[in-house]
Amino acid sequence: MLQQFSWQQFLVAIAVLSLIWYAAVILIFYRKELKAFLNGKPPKQTPDEPLDHHWQDKVDDLSDEPDDELMGKSKMPEGVSIIDMEDLRFSDPEDKTEKLGLVSDVIEDIKLIFKILGQEDGNKQDFLKLIQEVKARYPKISSSTSLPQINEFILSNASFHLSPEELEDLW
Template sequence: MLQQFTWQQFLVAISILTLIWYSSVILLFYRKELKALLKGKTSNDENNAPLPHHWDKKVDALEPEAEDHLMGKSKLPDGVSIIGMDEVQFADEDSKIQLLGLVSDVIEEIKTIFNILVKEDGTKQDFFKLIEAVKEGYSGILTSQHIPQINEFIIANASFHLTPDEVENLWY
């Protein structure tokens, strides 16, 4: 069936279909421009005027802050916050922050001691020898106000019985 068409018939059909396609696109999407062209108007009306440039007087100057945030403000990393100068404080030696760090370190050392005692079937005397090393390594704990909490941790986790006098005299 396709062998019955000549090249000339094929090219005429393609030309007609192309003309129909482009005329429908022009009528659907460029109707206003076509009317303006047929009436003889130029394309310099307000709708077709070029956008103003930054050097023109009609354009407002962008604020430097607005340029930085064209995509939105960036998210700060976790744990980071912006504070004012009046909110800045420096820790002194008795600061709660420093004591909490010291207390957590001492508790970790005590956990290690308990693990050693469990693995090697240690006694109460072994515990007292190992706790002496902790007292030497963390001498700042002697003045801590958190010693009662540390003592409670020792009583709760010790595999042997400690008297209240032993626990009270543990750090002195």
């Protein structure tokens, strides 16, 4: 059945139906603007204020409510507190540099020493020689507050026995 229609007939039908559709939309929704256009008057400008709504009078205005909420103030998350500005203190930058830089660098060098000792079957004497190089590279480590943690790391990773006196003599 569709083979009986030509393209020309199809396009004419679509154009006519489209014109009817747009004419109906303009007449239904844009009647005032169409009358103003046909009379030669400029269209009215819409105001910037919002339109009135039929439900607007039934809505409570919450802007005048007091700060106290119906159920009380909300609880702060655990571990959060409000303090005054003068109570706020930051850590010493030198301490932060030591914790983030110096100690981690020393531990990385000690890890490297243990790796070298494992690959070359090193012994306690080799470890003592290599740790002296680390001590010379980081002279501030001997006065560090993290020295017990470094010594504990050495004890837990060393493949040989180190006495507490030997650990004290390292630094």
